[in-house]
Amino acid sequence: MKADVTVDARYKSCPGPLLELAKAVWNSKPGQVILLLATDPGAPRDIETWASHTRHRLLAVEKDGDVFKIYVEASG
Amino acid sequence: MAEPQPRGEDEPRRGGEPKPPNRISIIVASDKLDKLFPAVTLASTAAVMGWEAELFFTMWGLSALRRGYEASEVSSDYKIHEASLLRTLASGSMPGWREMLAEGRKMGRLRVYACSTTMGMLGIGAEDLSEMVDDVVGAAYFLDRAKDSDINLFIS
Numbered sequence: 001m002k003a004d005v006t007v008d009a010r011y012k013s014c015p016g017p018l019l020e021l022a023k024a025v026w027n028s029k030p031g032q033v034i035l036l037l038a039t040d041p042g043a044p045r046d047i048e049t050w051a052s053h054t055r056h057r058l059l060a061v062e063k064d065g066d067v068f069k070i071y072v073e074a075s076g
Numbered sequence: 077m078a079e080p081q082p083r084g085e086d087e088p089r090r091g092g093e094p095k096p097p098n099r100i101s102i103i104v105a106s107d108k109l110d111k112l113f114p115a116v117t118l119a120s121t122a123a124v125m126g127w128e129a130e131l132f133f134t135m136w137g138l139s140a141l142r143r144g145y146e147a148s149e150v151s152s153d154y155k156i157h158e159a160s161l162l163r164t165l166a167s168g169s170m171p172g173w174r175e176m177l178a179e180g181r182k183m184g185r186l187r188v189y190a191c192s193t194t195m196g197m198l199g200i201g202a203e204d205l206s207e208m209v210d211d212v213v214g215a216a217y218f219l220d221r222a223k224d225s226d227i228n229l230f231i232s
Contacts, residue, residue, distance in 0.1 A: 013170045015121045019179050022124035026183050053098075053125040 001060060001071050003035035004028070010039045010067060017043045018050055021072065025056055030076035033059065038068045047072065097185070099128040101225040103218070104137035105232035109161060110150045112140055112173050115231045120176040123184025130225075131177075132218050134191035135232075138198060140173075141190055141206050147173065177208055189213045 007024045009017035017038040024034045036047065044061045047070050051058040055075035062069040100122045104115045119129040133141050140147055150158045164170060171179070180186035187210045195201070195212065202212065222228045 011169055013164075015117050015176065016169070016171050018121060019124060019171060019176065022183055023179065050121075050125050053127070 001035075002033065003071060004032040006035045006037065008037045009043075010037050012038070012040065014040055014042050014046065016040070018046050021047065021070075022050070025072065025074045028074035030074060032074045034072045034074060036068075036070040036072065038070060039066050044068055044070060096224075097126055097128050098122070098227075099130070099221075099225040100227040100229070101130045101132065101218070101222045102228075103230045103232075104131055104133045104140070105135045105230065106137050106151065107140040107145070107147055108149055108151045109147050109158075109165075109173075110154055111137070111231050112147055113170075115229070116173045116176045116180075118229070119186055120180035120184075123180035123186040126184065129180060129184065129186040130189065130221055131187070132189045132191065132213070134194050137232075138190055138194045138200065141188070141209055142200060142204055143206050145206070174208070181208070187211075189218070 005024050005028060007020050009020045012020070017036060017040050021034060021036045028034060036043070048058050048061075050056075051072065057073040057075065059071040059073055061071075100118060102115050102119060104112065106112070115131060119131050122129040139145060148162070150161055165172070177186065177188065181188075188208050190205055190209050190212045192212050192214050
Protein backbone atom coordinates (compact mmCIF):
# COMPACT_ATOMS: atom_id res chain seq x y z
CA MET A 1 0.00 0.00 0.00
CA LYS A 2 1.31 3.45 -0.87
CA ALA A 3 1.35 6.20 1.73
CA ASP A 4 1.53 9.96 1.26
CA VAL A 5 3.14 10.50 4.65
CA THR A 6 5.14 8.18 6.92
CA VAL A 7 5.27 8.74 10.67
CA ASP A 8 8.07 6.89 12.43
CA ALA A 9 6.97 6.33 16.03
CA ARG A 10 9.04 3.19 16.60
CA TYR A 11 10.22 2.76 20.20
CA LYS A 12 7.80 5.44 21.37
CA SER A 13 5.40 4.56 24.18
CA CYS A 14 1.71 5.35 24.49
CA PRO A 15 0.39 7.92 23.80
CA GLY A 16 3.33 8.90 21.55
CA PRO A 17 2.35 6.90 18.43
CA LEU A 18 -1.28 8.02 18.57
CA LEU A 19 -0.43 11.68 19.16
CA GLU A 20 2.12 11.64 16.34
CA LEU A 21 -0.39 10.01 14.02
CA ALA A 22 -3.08 12.50 15.04
CA LYS A 23 -0.69 15.37 14.31
CA ALA A 24 0.10 13.97 10.85
CA VAL A 25 -3.60 13.52 10.13
CA TRP A 26 -4.26 17.06 11.38
CA ASN A 27 -1.73 18.34 8.84
CA SER A 28 -3.03 16.17 5.98
CA LYS A 29 -5.54 16.75 3.25
CA PRO A 30 -8.67 14.58 3.08
CA GLY A 31 -7.95 11.30 1.30
CA GLN A 32 -4.25 11.26 2.08
CA VAL A 33 -2.87 8.00 3.46
CA ILE A 34 -0.62 8.07 6.49
CA LEU A 35 1.62 5.15 7.38
CA LEU A 36 2.42 4.88 11.08
CA LEU A 37 5.39 2.76 12.10
CA ALA A 38 5.10 1.67 15.73
CA THR A 39 6.55 -0.93 18.07
CA ASP A 40 4.25 -0.18 21.03
CA PRO A 41 2.23 -3.40 21.42
CA GLY A 42 -0.87 -1.35 22.25
CA ALA A 43 -0.69 0.73 19.08
CA PRO A 44 -2.86 -1.35 16.68
CA ARG A 45 -5.81 -1.51 19.04
CA ASP A 46 -5.34 2.12 20.11
CA ILE A 47 -5.35 3.34 16.52
CA GLU A 48 -8.35 1.17 15.67
CA THR A 49 -10.24 2.65 18.62
CA TRP A 50 -9.18 6.18 17.75
CA ALA A 51 -10.39 5.67 14.17
CA SER A 52 -13.77 4.43 15.40
CA HIS A 53 -14.19 7.67 17.36
CA THR A 54 -13.18 9.95 14.49
CA ARG A 55 -13.96 10.23 10.81
CA HIS A 56 -10.55 8.89 9.86
CA ARG A 57 -10.31 5.39 8.47
CA LEU A 58 -8.05 2.53 9.46
CA LEU A 59 -7.07 0.89 6.19
CA ALA A 60 -4.72 -1.89 7.22
CA VAL A 61 -2.40 -3.16 9.93
CA GLU A 62 0.65 -5.17 8.88
CA LYS A 63 3.36 -6.66 11.04
CA ASP A 64 6.96 -6.60 9.87
CA GLY A 65 9.10 -8.23 12.56
CA ASP A 66 8.58 -6.10 15.68
CA VAL A 67 7.16 -3.19 13.72
CA PHE A 68 3.50 -2.54 13.12
CA LYS A 69 2.71 -0.79 9.86
CA ILE A 70 -0.59 0.97 10.33
CA TYR A 71 -2.26 2.68 7.38
CA VAL A 72 -4.84 5.39 7.99
CA GLU A 73 -6.78 7.54 5.54
CA ALA A 74 -7.34 11.11 6.69
CA SER A 75 -10.84 12.48 6.36
CA GLY A 76 -11.93 16.11 6.11
CA MET B 77 -39.66 0.66 10.59
CA ALA B 78 -36.69 2.91 9.86
CA GLU B 79 -33.23 1.38 9.76
CA PRO B 80 -31.11 2.25 12.83
CA GLN B 81 -28.78 5.10 12.00
CA PRO B 82 -25.04 4.86 12.57
CA ARG B 83 -24.01 6.88 15.60
CA GLY B 84 -21.19 8.92 14.13
CA GLU B 85 -19.80 12.02 15.77
CA ASP B 86 -22.05 14.47 14.00
CA GLU B 87 -24.94 12.20 13.06
CA PRO B 88 -28.18 13.83 14.10
CA ARG B 89 -30.14 11.85 16.66
CA ARG B 90 -33.86 11.38 16.34
CA GLY B 91 -35.32 14.78 17.02
CA GLY B 92 -32.51 16.50 15.14
CA GLU B 93 -30.19 17.15 18.09
CA PRO B 94 -26.55 16.43 17.23
CA LYS B 95 -24.99 13.82 19.49
CA PRO B 96 -22.79 15.62 22.02
CA PRO B 97 -19.16 14.52 22.09
CA ASN B 98 -17.95 12.25 24.87
CA ARG B 99 -16.32 14.08 27.73
CA ILE B 100 -13.74 13.17 30.36
CA SER B 101 -13.21 15.35 33.43
CA ILE B 102 -10.18 14.77 35.60
CA ILE B 103 -9.26 16.34 38.92
CA VAL B 104 -5.48 16.49 39.18
CA ALA B 105 -4.51 16.84 42.84
CA SER B 106 -0.81 16.04 42.64
CA ASP B 107 2.16 17.54 40.81
CA LYS B 108 4.16 14.29 40.91
CA LEU B 109 5.19 12.67 37.64
CA ASP B 110 3.36 9.42 38.34
CA LYS B 111 0.11 11.36 38.72
CA LEU B 112 0.56 14.05 36.09
CA PHE B 113 1.39 11.63 33.28
CA PRO B 114 -1.67 9.38 33.53
CA ALA B 115 -3.96 12.41 33.79
CA VAL B 116 -2.43 14.22 30.84
CA THR B 117 -2.09 11.04 28.74
CA LEU B 118 -5.81 10.35 29.08
CA ALA B 119 -6.82 13.95 28.46
CA SER B 120 -4.67 14.43 25.36
CA THR B 121 -5.71 11.05 23.93
CA ALA B 122 -9.37 11.90 24.53
CA ALA B 123 -8.88 15.25 22.80
CA VAL B 124 -7.45 13.71 19.62
CA MET B 125 -10.30 11.17 19.66
CA GLY B 126 -12.72 14.07 19.29
CA TRP B 127 -13.78 14.05 22.94
CA GLU B 128 -13.93 17.02 25.26
CA ALA B 129 -11.24 16.72 27.90
CA GLU B 130 -11.09 18.85 31.01
CA LEU B 131 -8.40 18.92 33.64
CA PHE B 132 -9.05 20.61 36.96
CA PHE B 133 -5.84 21.22 38.85
CA THR B 134 -6.35 21.55 42.58
CA MET B 135 -4.37 21.27 45.83
CA TRP B 136 -0.78 20.17 45.19
CA GLY B 137 -1.63 19.55 41.56
CA LEU B 138 -1.89 23.28 41.02
CA SER B 139 1.86 23.66 41.49
CA ALA B 140 2.31 22.01 38.08
CA LEU B 141 0.60 25.00 36.48
CA ARG B 142 3.02 27.53 37.87
CA ARG B 143 5.01 29.26 35.17
CA GLY B 144 8.37 27.55 34.74
CA TYR B 145 7.47 24.57 36.92
CA GLU B 146 9.43 21.42 36.10
CA ALA B 147 7.96 18.18 37.40
CA SER B 148 10.92 16.05 38.47
CA GLU B 149 9.75 13.75 41.26
CA VAL B 150 7.54 10.74 41.73
CA SER B 151 5.31 10.15 44.77
CA SER B 152 7.21 9.25 47.93
CA ASP B 153 5.96 5.63 47.90
CA TYR B 154 7.63 5.05 44.52
CA LYS B 155 10.95 6.83 44.95
CA ILE B 156 12.76 3.61 44.06
CA HIS B 157 11.48 4.01 40.48
CA GLU B 158 12.24 7.72 40.15
CA ALA B 159 15.64 7.45 38.46
CA SER B 160 14.46 4.97 35.83
CA LEU B 161 11.36 7.04 35.08
CA LEU B 162 13.47 10.17 34.67
CA ARG B 163 15.79 8.29 32.32
CA THR B 164 12.83 7.11 30.25
CA LEU B 165 11.48 10.64 30.03
CA ALA B 166 14.88 12.04 29.10
CA SER B 167 15.22 9.44 26.33
CA GLY B 168 12.24 10.97 24.52
CA SER B 169 10.39 7.64 24.19
CA MET B 170 7.42 9.26 25.92
CA PRO B 171 6.10 12.70 25.06
CA GLY B 172 6.50 15.27 27.83
CA TRP B 173 3.41 16.19 29.81
CA ARG B 174 3.45 19.83 28.65
CA GLU B 175 3.85 18.70 25.07
CA MET B 176 0.86 16.37 25.45
CA LEU B 177 -1.24 19.18 26.87
CA ALA B 178 -0.22 21.48 24.05
CA GLU B 179 -1.07 18.88 21.39
CA GLY B 180 -4.45 18.16 22.97
CA ARG B 181 -5.24 21.87 23.12
CA LYS B 182 -4.16 22.42 19.53
CA MET B 183 -5.89 19.44 17.92
CA GLY B 184 -8.91 19.04 20.15
CA ARG B 185 -11.07 20.41 22.91
CA LEU B 186 -8.78 20.09 25.90
CA ARG B 187 -9.22 22.66 28.64
CA VAL B 188 -7.10 23.32 31.68
CA TYR B 189 -8.64 24.84 34.79
CA ALA B 190 -6.99 26.11 37.94
CA CYS B 191 -8.77 25.87 41.31
CA SER B 192 -9.40 29.33 42.70
CA THR B 193 -9.34 28.24 46.35
CA THR B 194 -5.96 26.57 45.99
CA MET B 195 -4.56 29.69 44.36
CA GLY B 196 -5.51 31.64 47.45
CA MET B 197 -4.20 28.93 49.76
CA LEU B 198 -0.81 28.66 48.03
CA GLY B 199 -0.52 32.36 47.28
CA ILE B 200 -0.51 31.82 43.51
CA GLY B 201 -1.74 34.76 41.47
CA ALA B 202 -3.15 34.72 37.94
CA GLU B 203 0.20 36.13 36.74
CA ASP B 204 1.99 33.08 38.16
CA LEU B 205 -0.02 30.62 36.06
CA SER B 206 1.21 29.04 32.86
CA GLU B 207 -0.31 30.15 29.57
CA MET B 208 -1.82 26.65 29.32
CA VAL B 209 -4.50 27.61 31.85
CA ASP B 210 -7.82 28.38 30.20
CA ASP B 211 -9.61 29.68 33.27
CA VAL B 212 -9.70 29.91 37.05
CA VAL B 213 -12.78 28.19 38.46
CA GLY B 214 -14.37 26.90 41.66
CA ALA B 215 -16.16 23.78 42.83
CA ALA B 216 -19.56 24.68 41.39
CA TYR B 217 -18.12 24.95 37.88
CA PHE B 218 -16.40 21.59 38.17
CA LEU B 219 -19.58 19.93 39.45
CA ASP B 220 -21.59 21.40 36.62
CA ARG B 221 -19.14 20.04 34.04
CA ALA B 222 -18.63 16.70 35.78
CA LYS B 223 -22.38 16.13 36.02
CA ASP B 224 -22.58 15.50 32.28
CA SER B 225 -19.17 13.93 31.72
CA ASP B 226 -18.96 10.32 30.61
CA ILE B 227 -15.84 9.71 32.68
CA ASN B 228 -14.84 11.45 35.92
CA LEU B 229 -11.53 10.76 37.57
CA PHE B 230 -9.74 12.04 40.65
CA ILE B 231 -5.99 11.50 40.40
CA SER B 232 -4.02 12.17 43.55
